[in-house]
Amino acid sequence: MPGSTATKRWPQPLPDQVVTAAQMRRIEEQLFAAGMPVAALMEKVAGRITDWFTAHFSRQDYPKVGVLVGPGHNGGDALVVARELWSQGYQVSVCCPFERQKPLTADHLRFVQSLGIPLSPGLEPLSTSDVWVDGWFGFGLERPLEGHIAELVDVVNRQSQPVVSIDLPSGLHTDTGAVLGTAIQATYTLCLGLWKRAFCADVALPHLGQPYLINVDIPQSAMAAEGDSVLKVRQITAQTALTRLPLPRPTSIHKYQVGHLLLIAGSRQYAGAALLAGLGARASGVGMLTLAVPESLRLMLVTQLPEALVVGCEETETGAIAHLPGGFRLEPV
DSSP states (O other): OTTOTTSOSOSSOOOSOEEOHHHHHHHHHHHHHTTOOHHHHHHHHHHHHHHHHHHHSOTTTOOEEEEEEOSSHHHHHHHHHHHHHHHTTOEEEEEOOOSOOOHHHHHHHHHHHHTTOOEESSSGGGTTOSEEEEESOOTTOOSOOOHHHHHHHHHHHHSOSOEEEESSOTTBOTTTOOBSSOOOOOSEEEEESSEEGGGGOGGGHHHHOEEEEEOOOOOHHHHGGGGGGSBOOOOOOHHHHHTTOSOOOOTTOOGGGSOEEEEEOOOSTTHHHHHHHHHHHHHTTOSEEEEEEEGGGHHHHHHHOTTSEEEEEOBOTTSSBOOOOTTOOOOOO
């Protein structure tokens, strides 16, 4: 069943390019300056979304689709998706509670109306939908959702049908993942082009559902201006970690030949931090492990990590390390 908690949260590897709202705007500007028409990009994005949607929600099982349309280009994407699903035989209804739209979105809204697709400012005509598409707001939202639109979001969150959000669930801050007043709790979120930083924020997880990246073929030339400012991240899963274990070691090797790790950790109040860090270091396969901790923690850690060299350090009044003992030399690696 779509949205089942038995499925993996990340169905694909997390790439190394994660952008802020400002960076995404500049990348889009590069595309448009190079000659990509805004309307053409909207058609391409919506086509990819429609392909994903029909692969996950068949017309036989989910014949009725409710589409939530916002005033900006996120709403325009949603309208093109609504049009394409209508042409494929889905029963589509549109909710657009905004009186004004960007020109391109307004054009698509008029065309959707000309096709006879039901359009309403409220959610009542969509109440029997089998699945909803959230296109109210995408990346770049900065103001809290308030008043009538906040009430509509809360109505969506109370219904049981799956919700597919375009780019970001409406109401989430692109960079921090914070909820701006209220936000859609999506079953799936289809992030467009490049991952937004909100997808790396724990606070956003209850709203993102299961994320997918929708590739829209952004050329490297449009990315070049951002250079090294694009956040570099990697995702590690149990599967990727296990593929690198056990570490390749000659049979005659000993711990003094495979690296020496100095771990400086812990305080009297947070003894567990030093212990967990030491256990993690031991599990990593490091050769020689030296653990520098406040003197009050030394005996406890010696008992728990007998293979490590545990060095007690002079403490401050609050139980933190005051300074390292003489003879310690820290070198850059």
